[in-house]
Amino acid sequence: MGEFPLIARVVARSGTASLADVGPGDDAAVLRTPDGRVVACTDVLVEGRHFRRDWSSAEDVGHKAAAANLADVAAMGAVPTALLVGLACPADTSAAWLEGVAVGMAAECAPFGAAVVGGDTSASAPDSSAVVLSVTALGDLGGRAPVLRSGARAGDVVAVAGRLGWSACGLAVLRRGFSAPAAAVGAHRRPLPPYAAGPAAADAGATAMCDTSDGLLADAGHLAADSGVVLDLDRAVLRETYVVGPLPQVAAALGGDPLGWVLTGGEDHALVATFPPHVALPEGWTRIGVVHEPTEDGPGVRVDGVPAAQVAAELGEETGHVHFG
Known part of the structure; x- marks a missing residue:
């Protein structure tokens, strides 16, 4: 049908952003910024690496x-306001499939009054059959200071909001050619980030925070490195609190330890943060460890005092996903 009829069909299913004065259709969107600052981030999703069309609708x-x-956006303590989407796809990609992608994005954005407000489309290279989505999110801090990765201090409490290990569990199921249990597979197809927990943590005085897109150990490691501290996690709490739902059943069937998924599995998009010890954790946050001064080995993550890489290796896992690693 060509580029512009396709854009019209996709835009018709993309929803409306409550802060957009000008939405899709002009050379650029125009958004109101009540806080006066804009939180911005970008992720690229490549077919065959981040999703498979035979596994996901x-x-x-x-x-x-x-x-x-x-x-x-939530990990900065902000509320999402809009998305911009760049799409590259083969010329024979179904328009109905692309409309479905737009419907899914609109549904994920709707609770915040956010929506896709613009972007670009392109045909893939002639020898490529992969769909590529580049998504930029914008957010509003609502007067809060942004919560960075660099603010954790010795004595702080380490806490998590959201699920851990569910997406990795679902991926393990799909890789073996199964589609059940549905709870695990569904978690991989559609993560459930704890969006409201980010602004709540900022309001409660969180000193540092990040999203766990690459796994708890890996992303906590970024926070530890940027803050120059050691995050020491409690293995018993992690096992008791997060080895739940489909994880024990699937791990038993596959002969593995589900704690490996909890510590190293990505794409659940839980949040990990540090809080001053006197602060009452907001609803939905669970204490999983403490922050220490760095040792002679420098900053990093430990589990009951054992370095993260060693713990991951004992569980048969890498510490987390690293592109080009």
Whole structure:
């Protein structure tokens, strides 16, 4: 049908952003910024690496693409306001499939009054059959100071909001050619980030925070490195609190330890944060460890005092996902 009829059909299913004075259709969107500052982040999703069309519906892909970015906005303590989407796809891609992606994105954005307000489309290279989505999310801090990765201090409490290990569990199921249990597979197809927990943590005085897109150990490691501290996590609390739902059942069937998924599995988009010890944790946050001064080995993550890499290796896992690693 060509580029512009396709854009019209996709835009018709993309929803409306409450802060947009000008939405799709002009050379650029215009958004109101009540706080005067804009939180911005971008994620790229590549077919075959981040999603597979034989594993996920178009709406699943839309939900997942939006969630990956909206969670980063929440991790700064902000509320999402809009998405911009760049799309590259083969010329024979079904327009109905792309409409489904738009529907999924719109549904993920709707609770915040956010929506896709613009973007671009392009045909893929002639020798490429992969769909690529580049999604930029914008957010509003509502007067809060942004919560950075660099603010954790010795004595702080480490806490998590959201699920851990569910997406990795679902991926393990799909890789073996199964589609059940549905709870695990569904978690991989459509993550459930705890969006409201980010602004709540900022309001409660969180000193540092980030999204766990690459796994708890990996992303807590970024926070530890940027803050120059050691995050020491409690293995017993993590096992008792997060080895739940489908994780024990699937791990037993596959002969593994579900704690590996909890510590190293990505794409649940939980939030990990540090709080001063005197602060009452907001609803939905669970204490999982403490912050220490760095040792002679420098900053990093430990589990009951054992370095993260060693713990991951004992569980048969890498510490987390690293592109080009």
